[in-house]
Amino acid sequence: MVELLTAAQMRAIEQAAIESDQASGLDLMEKAGRGIFEAIFEEWPELAREPQRAVVLCGPGNNGGDGFVVARLLREWGWGVDVFLYGNPEKLPPDAKVNHDRWKALGGAVQPIEAFQDAPAERPALALDALFGTGLTRGLDEVAAQAIGLLGLMRKWTPPVRVVAVDMPSGYCSDSGRRLFEEQTIKGADLTVTFERPRLGHRLDEAAIVSGKVVVKPLGIRHPEDGALLDSITPVAQECRVNPHWLAKRDDDHKYSHGHALILSGGSGKTGAARLAARGALRIGAGLVTLGVPPSAQMEVASQITALMLRRIDGADGLTEVLGDERLNAVCMGPGLGLERARELVPVVLGQGGVTPRPTVLDADALTAFADAPENLFGLLHEECVLTPHGGEFARLFPDVARKLAELPVKGPAYSKVDAAREAAERAGCTVLFKGPDTVIAAPDGRCFVNSAHHDRAAPWLATAGAGDVLAGFIAGLLARGLSAQVAAEMAAWLHVECAREFGSGLIAEDLPEQLPAVFKRLTI
Numbered sequence: 001m002v003e004l005l006t007a008a009q010m011r012a013i014e015q016a017a018i019e020s021d022q023a024s025g026l027d028l029m030e031k032a033g034r035g036i037f038e039a040i041f042e043e044w045p046e047l048a049r050e051p052q053r054a055v056v057l058c059g060p061g062n063n064g065g066d067g068f069v070v071a072r073l074l075r076e077w078g079w080g081v082d083v084f085l086y087g088n089p090e091k092l093p094p095d096a097k098v099n100h101d102r103w104k105a106l107g108g109a110v111q112p113i114e115a116f117q118d119a120p121a122e123r124p125a126l127a128l129d130a131l132f133g134t135g136l137t138r139g140l141d142e143v144a145a146q147a148i149g150l151l152g153l154m155r156k157w158t159p160p161v162r163v164v165a166v167d168m169p170s171g172y173c174s175d176s177g178r179r180l181f182e183e184q185t186i187k188g189a190d191l192t193v194t195f196e197r198p199r200l201g202h203r204l205d206e207a208a209i210v211s212g213k214v215v216v217k218p219l220g221i222r223h224p225e226d227g228a229l230l231d232s233i234t235p236v237a238q239e240c241r242v243n244p245h246w247l248a249k250r251d252d253d254h255k256y257s258h259g260h261a262l263i264l265s266g267g268s269g270k271t272g273a274a275r276l277a278a279r280g281a282l283r284i285g286a287g288l289v290t291l292g293v294p295p296s297a298q299m300e301v302a303s304q305i306t307a308l309m310l311r312r313i314d315g316a317d318g319l320t321e322v323l324g325d326e327r328l329n330a331v332c333m334g335p336g337l338g339l340e341r342a343r344e345l346v347p348v349v350l351g352q353g354g355v356t357p358r359p360t361v362l363d364a365d366a367l368t369a370f371a372d373a374p375e376n377l378f379g380l381l382h383e384e385c386v387l388t389p390h391g392g393e394f395a396r397l398f399p400d401v402a403r404k405l406a407e408l409p410v411k412g413p414a415y416s417k418v419d420a421a422r423e424a425a426e427r428a429g430c431t432v433l434f435k436g437p438d439t440v441i442a443a444p445d446g447r448c449f450v451n452s453a454h455h456d457r458a459a460p461w462l463a464t465a466g467a468g469d470v471l472a473g474f475i476a477g478l479l480a481r482g483l484s485a486q487v488a489a490e491m492a493a494w495l496h497v498e499c500a501r502e503f504g505s506g507l508i509a510e511d512l513p514e515q516l517p518a519v520f521k522r523l524t525i
Helices: 007-019 025-043 062-076 094-105 142-154 205-210 272-283 295-302 315-322 339-349 374-378 391-397 399-406 417-428 467-480 485-503 516-522
Strands: 053-058 080-085 110-112 126-130 162-166 191-195 213-217 237-239 260-264 288-293 309-312 328-333 360-362 385-387 431-434 438-442 448-452
Touching: 007 025, 025 062, 025 094, 025 162, 025 191, 025 213, 053 062, 053 142, 062 080, 062 094, 062 126, 062 162, 094 110, 126 142, 142 162, 260 272, 260 339, 260 467, 272 288, 272 328, 272 467, 288 295, 295 309, 315 339, 328 339, 328 467, 360 467, 374 391, 374 417, 385 417, 385 485, 391 399, 391 417, 399 417, 417 431, 417 438, 417 448, 431 485, 438 485, 448 485, 467 485, 485 516
Parallel strands: 053 080, 053 126, 080 110, 126 162, 162 191, 191 213, 237 448, 260 288, 260 328, 288 309, 328 360, 360 385, 385 431
Antiparallel strands: 431 438, 438 448
16 A cells, blocks of 8 residues: 655654654755665666766755755765755755755855756756755746756757656646646656655646656655554555455355446447446456347347347336346446436436445446536435546536636645545545546545556556446446445556556557456466
């Protein structure tokens, strides 16, 4: 389990370490600087072979103090280092001022940040962004924006300058990953070094992209076994993970041990999405999967399936009759369902008319069908439902929440996708899986999980028609197997990305379920 912390939580952990006499603030700054120094040479061993040149941009807070430590360590390694400071050196926090003075005592010069506005005469091999990090709570002024913009240009030089950010690329909110500036030209780092735990912003929004590779270095402020100083910190979110034990099957299991999922389909010519979902549910381990189709699609679907089963479901009465079979223990509605059919059948599955409600995935048309009056849907939902909106569907169901998320923030901490998903889950009274490269899964009790498909987990091939339908099927299959709504959504999202990465370039939606056996094998399932 990897906790994702806010900037305030990390400050509280550091303060607890200082107050418990585990370390002084100056000790922590030295450890942070050494961690950054180590991470640079671990990432690019060739930089350690012979002295080169670096530029270090230091900010007005403790992030700048970390920068002075790195500058000193690079100089001791034989590098030439140019240091630029944003702000008045006499106003630096005490620990940062000590490291500023240590740098000066070595004979190092400190130039004002304005002097960095022109490209340096000698091309550096490395540039360190230690301007603001996680402490930024306001927008960038013109001087800072120009300096960071130049770092972005350096990354495009031939050969490129390696840009390293301390804690967070400057200009981005560490709690939301959102940019606190209007210009589109400022881009972040090749490597971001942070401490103890990732921040929310490393996994969310634009910062998840521009942070580059995120390396987490320890500061030695917690017990290596029980993480004592973290016990009092409740993370806002955690990274998605998979428990292989919950996916395994026992030797004495039979098909009904792993549930029976019902996937409802639309009419003729619109059954492909439901068939994708059904294939996903079957591959992820549901014991049986039935496609419920209207009469117009019966022959079309029958000619396309083998291991999947087929039931004719013609309207609300037909669905009520089918759901009389209690062995059908999970339902997926929405992919290719059609708006009219969704309006008719969703209330039935959710318990209107006397049907026992089942764990249910509502996707696509099952969400859009209630866009005019979302409260009509919310009044039917229960805790074992999962809503899987993409950005447009989310805005239709939760327009006020979406508006807050769309506003350009002018200060931090900014409203985040985690905030939005948690607010939506509380309102809906069920699990909400808010899709995207930074998929967020929120439960109605406030628990939240982030499945970030960036950098070493990037899966751009998921931008293909039908990928979301397969995800809905994965969730339905795990619900049928008895997992809770939140756990099913969390594990399905993680497996969805792993399947895309397993296949790679050229992926289409049909390929996703077929990668599960290989992914399971890697998990030793």
